[in-house]
Amino acid sequence: MDHLYNQTNKLIQDSFQVLEKSSLVTQETEDEIQEKINLISSNCAKLELQVFKLPIDRRQNAKLRSDQLKYDCKHLQAALAAVKKKRERRKLAETEREQLLNRRFGPEQDLIAINMDHSIQHQTSLQSSNRGVDEMLFTGTNTLESLRSQRMTLKGAQRRIMDMANTLGLSNHTMRLIEKRVSEDKVVFVLGVVITLTVIVLIIIYFT
Incomplete structure (x- = not known):
């Protein structure tokens, strides 16, 4: 049981360390962390069963450790969801910026272009807020x-x-x-x- 606990705890800590560098997290990295979370959940279920097979004097401490792993797993899932949302917003902002940069204006549309610049800045500020x-x-x-x-x-x-x-x-x-x-x-x-x-x-x- 100790080996399974240590293995699961290491998976959690490693995943948190990766998510701390959220700017470098890719879709592939998110999928790998989700697979680890699924494995962690499976290990927690196994630990839950093993707890009741322990002697009574060890069962209480083992139960607390198992509950802590499940608690950390929930936080890891929430952190992954936040990173995903942040990456999607960053990707959307880059796409919108690229579209605006590639849009061409004719000579007779200079005034429209200036108004568009103000509108874009205003929209960007609102989106950031x-x-x-x-x-x-x-x-x-x-x-x-x-x-x-x-x-x-x-x-x-x-x-x-x-x-x-x-x-x-x-x-x-x-x-x-x-x-x-x-x-x-x-x-x-x-x-x-x-x-x-x-x-x-x-x-x-x-x-x-």
Whole structure:
């Protein structure tokens, strides 16, 4: 199981490193990363089955490691989608620019050409602003999704800790400390969501 875990974790880390250089990512690279993501998902399913075959004292830690891999896989898929969208926008902008550069104007159309230049600049500025807002909204959505996933992970970890605490006979004082920490995490989560939504709304208002 450790070998499969290490192999899957390496696939995730290598894929993230490639996506960090998004300007160099091609269609072929995206397809290769998607194949790796499919393999990672398959490995996570295998690890999920192997967890229940382990001794009880090792099962809890193995389950947490398996959940972390699935969580990282979701983020990798979201990062790949963002890179794809960015590459498609860049390709579309290059095509539009090439079409405009290849368009010819006659001598009697100089005034039209000048007006076109102003219109093109205005359109380019609007497109840049629109892309910026879209990317910020996408980032905000991913952040909210990440916070939700972390919340679910923390809830699962809390239940497991409570079960372990009952088994090991932890003191009431320790249990209260754990519950207090969970409550603080909930407050941080809510504040994070509110701040993120506020920033997104302000950005939309600013650009519209």
